[in-house]
Amino acid sequence: MADTQASLLLRKQLKDLTRRPVEGFSAGLVDDSNIFEWNVTIIGPPDTLYEGGFFNAIMSFPANYPNSPPSVRFTSEMWHPNVYPDGRVCISILHAPGDDPSGYELASERWSPVHTVETILLSIIAMLSSPNDESPANIDAAKQWRDARDEFKKKVSRIVRQSQEAF
Amino acid sequence: MESEEDMLDARSATSDDGFYPNNDDECDSDRMSMGYRYEEEDDDDGMDGDEDAYEDDFLQYGSDEDALHSGRPSYTGRQQLPYTVLTEEAITERQDAAIESVASVLSISRAQACLILRKHEWCVSRVNEEWFADESRVRNCVGLIEKSIKPSMTGQRDIREIKCGICLEYHRIETMQACCCDHYFCQSCWRAYAHTAICDGPGCLSLRCPNPDCNAAVGDELILKLVLEEDKRKYRHYITRSYVEENRRAKWCPAPGCEYAIEFTPGGDIQDVTCNCGHNFCWNCSEEAHRPVECVTVERWILKNSAESENMNWILANSKPCPKCKRPIEKNLGCMHITCTPPCKFEFCWLCLGAWSEHGERTGGFYACNRYEAEKKEGKHDETERRREMAKNSLERYTHYYERWASNEQSKAKALSDLKQLQITQLEKLSDKHSLPMSQLKFLVEAWLQIVECRRVLKWTYAYGYYLPENEATKKQFFEYLQGQAETALERLHQCAEKEVKAHLDGDASNVTFTDFRTKLAGLTSVTKNYFQRLVDAFENGLAEVKDSTAVNTTVQASVKGKCSRSKASSSRSNNASRVVDDEGHWYCRHCTFANTGCSTTCSMCHLETMI
Numbered sequence: 077m078a079d080t081q082a083s084l085l086l087r088k089q090l091k092d093l094t095r096r097p098v099e100g101f102s103a104g105l106v107d108d109s110n111i112f113e114w115n116v117t118i119i120g121p122p123d124t125l126y127e128g129g130f131f132n133a134i135m136s137f138p139a140n141y142p143n144s145p146p147s148v149r150f151t152s153e154m155w156h157p158n159v160y161p162d163g164r165v166c167i168s169i170l171h172a173p174g175d176d177p178s179g180y181e182l183a184s185e186r187w188s189p190v191h192t193v194e195t196i197l198l199s200i201i202a203m204l205s206s207p208n209d210e211s212p213a214n215i216d217a218a219k220q221w222r223d224a225r226d227e228f229k230k231k232v233s234r235i236v237r238q239s240q241e242a243f
Numbered sequence: 244m245e246s247e248e249d250m251l252d253a254r255s256a257t258s259d260d261g262f263y264p265n266n267d268d269e270c271d272s273d274r275m276s277m278g279y280r281y282e283e284e285d286d287d288d289g290m291d292g293d294e295d296a297y298e299d300d301f302l303q304y305g306s307d308e309d310a311l312h313s314g315r316p317s318y319t320g321r322q323q324l325p326y327t328v329l330t331e332e333a334i335t336e337r338q339d340a341a342i343e344s345v346a347s348v349l350s351i352s353r354a355q356a357c358l359i360l361r362k363h364e365w366c367v368s369r370v371n372e373e374w375f376a377d378e379s380r381v382r383n384c385v386g387l388i389e390k391s392i393k394p395s396m397t398g399q400r401d402i403r404e405i406k407c408g409i410c411l412e413y414h415r416i417e418t419m420q421a422c423c424c425d426h427y428f429c430q431s432c433w434r435a436y437a438h439t440a441i442c443d444g445p446g447c448l449s450l451r452c453p454n455p456d457c458n459a460a461v462g463d464e465l466i467l468k469l470v471l472e473e474d475k476r477k478y479r480h481y482i483t484r485s486y487v488e489e490n491r492r493a494k495w496c497p498a499p500g501c502e503y504a505i506e507f508t509p510g511g512d513i514q515d516v517t518c519n520c521g522h523n524f525c526w527n528c529s530e531e532a533h534r535p536v537e538c539v540t541v542e543r544w545i546l547k548n549s550a551e552s553e554n555m556n557w558i559l560a561n562s563k564p565c566p567k568c569k570r571p572i573e574k575n576l577g578c579m580h581i582t583c584t585p586p587c588k589f590e591f592c593w594l595c596l597g598a599w600s601e602h603g604e605r606t607g608g609f610y611a612c613n614r615y616e617a618e619k620k621e622g623k624h625d626e627t628e629r630r631r632e633m634a635k636n637s638l639e640r641y642t643h644y645y646e647r648w649a650s651n652e653q654s655k656a657k658a659l660s661d662l663k664q665l666q667i668t669q670l671e672k673l674s675d676k677h678s679l680p681m682s683q684l685k686f687l688v689e690a691w692l693q694i695v696e697c698r699r700v701l702k703w704t705y706a707y708g709y710y711l712p713e714n715e716a717t718k719k720q721f722f723e724y725l726q727g728q729a730e731t732a733l734e735r736l737h738q739c740a741e742k743e744v745k746a747h748l749d750g751d752a753s754n755v756t757f758t759d760f761r762t763k764l765a766g767l768t769s770v771t772k773n774y775f776q777r778l779v780d781a782f783e784n785g786l787a788e789v790k791d792s793t794a795v796n797t798t799v800q801a802s803v804k805g806k807c808s809r810s811k812a813s814s815s816r817s818n819n820a821s822r823v824v825d826d827e828g829h830w831y832c833r834h835c836t837f838a839n840t841g842c843s844t845t846c847s848m849c850h851l852e853t854m855i
Contacts, residue, residue, distance in 0.1 A: 081410065081431070081435070084410075085409075085410055085411065088411055089411075140435070140439065142409055142410075143435050143436060143438070143439035144439065166577075169455075172443070185455075186455070188453050188454065188455045189409040189432065189435070189436055189453050190408045190409055190453050190454055190455060191455070192411075209608075209609075210609060211577065211578050211580065211609055212578060212609065212610065213577070215578075215610050218610075219610075
C-alpha cells in the first residue's frame with residue numbers, strides 16, 4: 077500500500093513539474109519505468125560562485141516516501157562544503173527524523189513528509205548560494221572555503237565550466 | 244530534594260501497589276485499595292486470645308511461605324525497603340495518577356498532561372512548579388499551542404474539501420486531522436507519518452506536526468486514534484518505558500527477560516536491590532549485587548573477564564563511550580560534533596569527549612579540537628596502554644583469582660537450581676515422609692539461601708583480592724585468613740545441605756534422625772552466616788582492623804548482637820537449633836564461631852555462650 081502511495085505521489089509531482097516548471101531546475105525520470113529514480117538538473121543560482129553551471133543529480137526515493145527522505149547525489153563534479161566527495165548532498169532536511177529525534181537540528185530543519193521534489197531542490201539551490209561550514213561533509217572544501225576563498229572560487233569556476241561543456 | 248519529597252507525597256497513596264500486583268484488578272482506585280487493606284487489619288483485631296495466637300502462627304507461616312518461594316534471602320524481606328518494585332501495571336497506574344493530577348491542577352487535557360509529564364521526568368511537582376513560573380515557556384518547550392479558533396474553514400462553509408499537505412490530494416474536511424495546531428492532514432498520511440516515527444523508536448514520543456514550521460506536539464490521543472493495533476502497542480510501551488527511562492529515581496531490573504522496574508524512595512539509603520524476579524543487583528552500577536566489594540572493582544573485574552575479548556578489542560579500537568551514558572559510540576561519518584541517541588541526547592566533542600557546549604570556533608571548529616591536542620601532549624592518553632601492559636604481566640595471578648571466582652559463580656548457580664528443586668518437589672516429599680508441616684522445613688530453605696548469598700559474597704572477594712595491592716601484605720594476609728575461614732564454613736554447610744538432604748530423601752539415613760539433621764544444618768547455617776558477616780564487615784571498613792586489632796572484636800560482636808535480636812523476633816526455634824556438634828565433637832559458639840571441644844560448657848574464646 078505504501079508502495080502505491082509513494083508512486084502515486086511521485087507521479088503527481090512529476091506531472092505538476094512538467095506542466096508548470098519551476099525556475100532554477102528541471103526534473104525527469106532516469107528510466108521511465110522507474111518512478112523512484114529521478115534525474116534532475118540544477119542551474120547554478122545567479123550571483124553565486126555556481127552561476128551558469130548545469131549540475132546533474134540523481135534523486136532516489138525510498139519505498140516509504142514521503143515518510144522517509146530521498147537521497148540526492150550529484151553526478152556532475154561538485155565542490156561544496158555540504159556535498160560529500162562522492163556527490164551525496166548533506167543537508168538537514170534530507171535527514172530522516174529518526175536520526176535526530178530531538179537533538180540539535182531544529183524540527184523545522186529536518187525531513188518532514190510535507191517536503192516535495194520542489195522544496196528539496198529549492199533547499200539545495202539555497203545550499204549552493206550559502207554553504208554551511210558548521211557541519212561540513214567535505215572537510216577539504218570547507219577548509220578551503222574558509223581559509224583560501226580565492227582557490228575555492230577558482231576550483232568552483234572550473235567545475236562550472238566543465239558542467240557547461242558537458243551540457 | 245524538596246520537590247522529590249512532594250512528589251512522593253502526591254503518590255504515596257499508590258506507592259504500595261507495586262507490592263500487591265494481584266490486587267490491581269480488585270481495586271481500581273487508590274481509595275478502594277486502602278479500604279481493602281484496612282478491612283483485613285480489622286479482622287485481625289477482632290480475634291480473641293486463642294485465635295490471635297493462631298493467627299500469629301498463621302501469619303508467621305504465611306511469611307515463611309513467602310521466603311520458601313521467593314528465593315529472596317529471608318533477612319531482607321522484613322525491613323522497610325528504600326525502593327519499590329514496579330510491575331508494568333503499577334507503572335501505568337502511577338502514570339495515570341500523575342496525569343490525572345496534572346490535568347486537573349493545570350486544567351488541561353490528559354493527552355496534554357501526558358506530553359508535559361514526559362518532558363519533565365514524570366515529576367508532578369516539577370511540572371507544577373515550572374508551569375506556574377512560566378506557562379508559555381513550558382508550552383513552547385513541550386509544543387503545546389493554545390487552541391486558536393479552528394481554521395478559516397468555519398467561515399467558508401462552501402469549501403467542503405481541503406488539500407492534504409502530504410499526499411497533495413483533496414479530502415473532506417471532517418475526515419482530516421490536526422494535532423493542536425491548524426495543519427490538517429488526511430488520516431492515511433497521519434497514520435503513515437506516525438507509523439514511521441513509531442518504527443524509529445522512542446523518539447516518536449516527541450513527534451511534532453508534519454509541517455516543518457510548526458512546533459505543535461502530537462499527543463497520544465491522536466496517535467492512538469489513528470495507528471494500527473501493533474503500533475498502538477509499541478507506542479503505549481514507549482510511554483510506559485519513558486516513566487522509567489526519563490526518570491532518575493527509577494531503573495529497569497537488568498535481569499534478562501525481567502519486566503519489573505525499581506523505583507527508589509527519596510531519602511532512603513539504597514545499595515543492593517532485590518527485584519521480584521529474584522535478581523539481586525547493585526543500584527549504582529546495575530551489576531549483580533556485589534556487596535561488600537565496590538562498584539569500581541566489579542566494573543574492572545567484569546571488563547577483565549569479558550569472554551568476548553575480540554569484541555572488546557574492537558570496541559576499544561573503534562568506539563568511544565558516550566561521556567554521559569557510557570554506551571559505546573562508533574563514529575562513521577561527519578564532523579566531531581556527536582549527539583548521543585535518546586534518551587541520553589548528550590552532545591559532545593568526539594576528540595576530547597568534553598561537552599559540546601564548551602566548543603566552537605575557539606577550540607578549532609567542527610573538525611579539530613585544541614583541547615585534545617593539549618591533553619595528548621600532556622600524555623593523558625598513555626594510561627590505557629600502560630594498564631593493558633600490566634594486565635598481560637599478571638596473567639598468571641589473574642588466572643588464579645578468576646578460576647576461584649568462576650567456580651563460586653558456578654556453585655552459586657548450582658545452589659540456586661538446587662534451591663528451586665527443593666522448593667518444587669523435595670519439600671513436599673520431606674514433609675510427607677517425616678510428617679512435618681512445611682513451616683518446620685523452613686530451615687532447609689534458609690540454609691540454601693545462605694549458601695547462595697555466601698557464594699555470591701565469596702565470589703566477589705576474589706575480585707577484591709585480585710585488586711588488593713601487593714605491597715599491603717598484612718591486609719592481604721588478614722583478608723585471606725577471613726576468606727579462608729568463611730570458605731571452610733561454607734564448604735561444610737554446602738556439603739551438609741547437598742549430601743545429607745539426599746540421604747533423608749532417599750530414606751537410607753535411619754542412623755541419623757531428622758531432628759539431628761535439622762539441628763546440624765541450622766547450626767551450620769548460623770555459623771556460616773557469622774563468618775560471612777565478619778568478612779563483610781571487615782570489607783566494609785576497608786580491612787581497618789589490620790591497623791587496630793581491638794576493633795575486630797567490637798565490630799563483630801556488635802553486628803552479631805544486632806542480628807540475634809532480629810532472629811529472635813522472627814523465630815524462637817532458631818535458639819535451640821543453632822547448637823551444632825560436628826563429627827569430631829566440636830561445638831561452634833554462636834557469638835564468635837569458635838570451635839569448642841565437646842566437654843567445655845562455656846565458649847573458651849569469648850566466654851559468652853554456655854552450652855545447654
